Amino acid sequence: xxxxxxxxxxxxxxxxxxxxxxxxxxxxxxxxxxxxxxxxxxxxxxxxxxxxxxxxxxxxxxxxxxxxxxxxxxxxxxxxxxxxxxxxxxxxxxxxxxxxxxxxxxxxxxxxxxxxxxxxxxxxxxxxxxxxxxxxxxxxxxxxxxxxxxxxxxxxxxxxxxxxxxxxxxxxxxxxxxxxxxxxxxxxxxxxxxxxxxxxxxxxxxxxxxxxxxxxxxxxxxxxxxxxxxxxxxxxxxxxxxxxxxxxxxxxxxxxxxxxxxxxxxxxxxxxxxxxxxxxxxxxxxxxxxxxxxxxxxxxxxxxxxxxxxxxxxxxxxxxxxxxxxxxxxxxxxxxxxxxxxxxxxxxxxxxxxxxxxxxxxxxxxxxxxxxxxxxxxxxxxxxxxxxxxxxxxxxxxxxxxxxxxxxxxxxxxxxxxxxxxxxxxx
Amino acid sequence: xxxxxxxxxxxxxxxxxxxxxxxxxxxxxxxxxxxxxxxxxxxxxxxxxxxxxxxxxxxxxxxxxxxxxxxxxxxxxxxxxxxxxxxxxxxxxxxxxxxxxxxxxxxxxxxxxxxxxxxxxxxxxxxxxxxxxxxxxxxxxxxxxxxxxxxxxxxxxxxxxx
Numbered sequence: 330x331x332x333x334x335x336x337x338x339x340x341x342x343x344x345x346x347x348x349x350x351x352x353x354x355x356x357x358x359x360x361x362x363x364x365x366x367x368x369x370x371x372x373x374x375x376x377x378x379x380x381x382x383x384x385x386x387x388x389x390x391x392x393x394x395x396x397x398x399x400x401x402x403x404x405x406x407x408x409x410x411x412x413x414x415x416x417x418x419x420x421x422x423x424x425x426x427x428x429x430x431x432x433x434x435x436x437x438x439x440x441x442x443x444x445x446x447x448x449x450x451x452x453x454x455x456x457x458x459x460x461x462x463x464x465x466x467x468x469x470x471x472x473x474x475x476x477x478x479x480x481x482x483x484x485x486x487x488x489x490x491x492x493x494x495x496x497x498x499x500x501x502x503x504x505x506x507x508x509x510x511x512x513x514x515x516x517x518x519x520x521x522x523x524x525x526x527x528x529x530x531x532x533x534x535x536x537x538x539x540x541x542x543x544x545x546x547x548x549x550x551x552x553x554x555x556x557x558x559x560x561x562x563x564x565x566x567x568x569x570x571x572x573x574x575x576x577x578x579x580x581x582x583x584x585x586x587x588x589x590x591x592x593x594x595x596x597x598x599x600x601x602x603x604x605x606x607x608x609x610x611x612x613x614x615x616x617x618x619x620x621x622x623x624x625x626x627x628x629x630x631x632x633x634x635x636x637x638x639x640x641x642x643x644x645x646x647x648x649x650x651x652x653x654x655x656x657x658x659x660x661x662x663x664x665x666x667x668x669x670x671x672x673x674x675x676x677x678x679x680x681x682x683x684x685x686x687x688x689x690x691x692x693x694x695x696x697x698x699x700x701x702x703x704x705x706x707x708x709x710x711x712x713x714x715x716x717x718x719x720x721x722x723x724x725x726x727x728x729x730x731x732x733x734x735x736x737x738x739x740x741x742x743x744x745x746x747x748x749x750x751x752x753x754x755x756x
Numbered sequence: 757x758x759x760x761x762x763x764x765x766x767x768x769x770x771x772x773x774x775x776x777x778x779x780x781x782x783x784x785x786x787x788x789x790x791x792x793x794x795x796x797x798x799x800x801x802x803x804x805x806x807x808x809x810x811x812x813x814x815x816x817x818x819x820x821x822x823x824x825x826x827x828x829x830x831x832x833x834x835x836x837x838x839x840x841x842x843x844x845x846x847x848x849x850x851x852x853x854x855x856x857x858x859x860x861x862x863x864x865x866x867x868x869x870x871x872x873x874x875x876x877x878x879x880x881x882x883x884x885x886x887x888x889x890x891x892x893x894x895x896x897x898x899x900x901x902x903x904x905x906x907x908x909x910x911x912x913x914x915x916x917x918x
Contacts, residue, residue, distance in 0.1 A: 338792065655774035656817030660795045699799075712797030712885075716809040717816050 337664025358498035365430035403481040412489035463532035524621025537563040561598035650729025763831030773819035800886030803859035838909035852890030869912040
């Protein structure tokens with residue numbers, strides 16, 4: 330009888346916990362819809378719109394919110410995540426499919442809390458955990474800028490996510506862990522403070538440059554310690570002094586505003602559109618970003634310049650790689666070639682791609698090349714070698730340059746990496 | 757010696773494996789259609805088809821060819837009996853100096869073998885890597901459109917597992 334009683338008590342208590350949990354859960358997940366507005370509720374003056382353009386460029390909005398061959402800001406870019414594929418949405422002022430009937434208040438809630446105008450929770454591929462730090466003034470300017478773009482009718486594509494994640498209220502728990510809501514000071518006393526605002530807020534640098542945990546959250550203990558995006562390795566931003574030639578602040582400013590750094594290399598992969606945007610913002614913003622990043626350098630840099638271990642297999646890779654290099658790469662990258670003497674381009678021995686901890690950037694650059702940039706005046710270009718070289722040849726040439734040019738220990742299993750990256754990056 | 761099949765004919769060439777395919781075509785086999793333009797994969801004058809892919813032969817190691825067939829404009833027709841694309845280029849007078857044309861035709865050939873009736877956007881995207889310094893692009897595009905309309909280009913056989 331007593332055991333029966335206690336069982337019932339346990340059952341009752343469990344039910345109570347479940348009910349309480351459900352109430353708490355819906356309290357977290359439920360957000361009211363905000364009333365649609367018939368026109369933007371902010372004066373769209375030229376000054377505010379132009380400030381908003383600067384904010385949009387610092388925030389890289391157009392990069393994700395533009396689909397392949399689609400209209401700018403009309404969404405549709407597939408974002409491949411470990412949880413499935415998300416399609417970015419239309420942020421033009423189209424009233425039906427964009428944000429044309431959003432008030433400033435609704436826009437601010439989306440940026441700060443990741444909640445759409447209709448109360449639906451947004452997926453954190455949209456970096457509201459960073460945009461939450463943007464000031465009210467900057468959000469208002471950004472709103473004015475977006476509301477003055479051309480309205481494009483472009484309905485959002487359905488996401489292809491793992492089943493449980495299609496239920497958006499689940500995101501409430503994630504938000505509890507990762508959203509630390511609220512603006513930060515945008516104009517501090519020093520460029521370092523301004524830079525911190527730009528890096529942590531609008532620039533959302535850590536979205537790519539910090540490793541993610543199993544639930545897609547940034548690992549707090551390894552802030553800017555290096556991450557991965559679309560197969561590319563996003564290098565650590567706190568180890569700039571660990572490069573073969575330590576980065577200087579001037580080089581970082583040049584890299585961020587032109588896409589090319591002497592002694593380090595050219596922006597590639599997902600970083601390319603970032604530097605294209607940064608080439609259009611006032612130089613003081615880029616200088617502030619560089620100043621902040623230089624203030625967080627990890628002094629204990631581990632510079633693993635160990636001698637490569639010699640083996641017959643490695644010698645074979647290196648010798649085959651040299652053959653590939655002479656045929657396919659040397660015209661531009663060989664010592665004394667015209668291209669390598671142009672614009673103080675660094676030799677591959679110093680290139681970040683061959684000195685990093687991962688071979689991904691070297692392999693992807695060989696496979697995809699560097700397409701002609703959208704900006705006139707930028708001249709970094711490299712043809713794609715996916716159709717020219719086999720997996721083994723790419724592995725050989727990458728190993729040759731890693732070992733013989735950069736003088737670093739060979740990456741293990743490069744063959745496998747090439748095969749995987751080729752598969753993932755082919756359309 | 758390296759075995760190399762060009763336009764269906766087997767050749768043996770005595771070159772080092774790091775020789776670019778273009779040099780073998782021009783210097784060893786005296787097939788001078790493909791041109792040396794920039795030598796850096798920027799202009800497309802050296803474009804040939806290897807297997808089912810268009811490649812810049814100036815950057816293509818001979819060691820990469822393997823047993824795939826290399827195809828050049830010499831294989832598409834002769835002066836007396838031009839192939840469909842060659843005829844279309846003549847009809848539209850798409851040539852000014854002519855230096856880029858062999859590459860243009862080979863890139864267009866690969867497109868029409870894969871997509872018999874490409875859209876204008878598909879033609880422009882596909883031809884994008886090849887440059888013409890004389891500026892005859894509008895005539896080149898017209899020639900490709902009319903070669904597609906002629907329906908005389910044989911679609912490529914889909915190779916199993918390729």
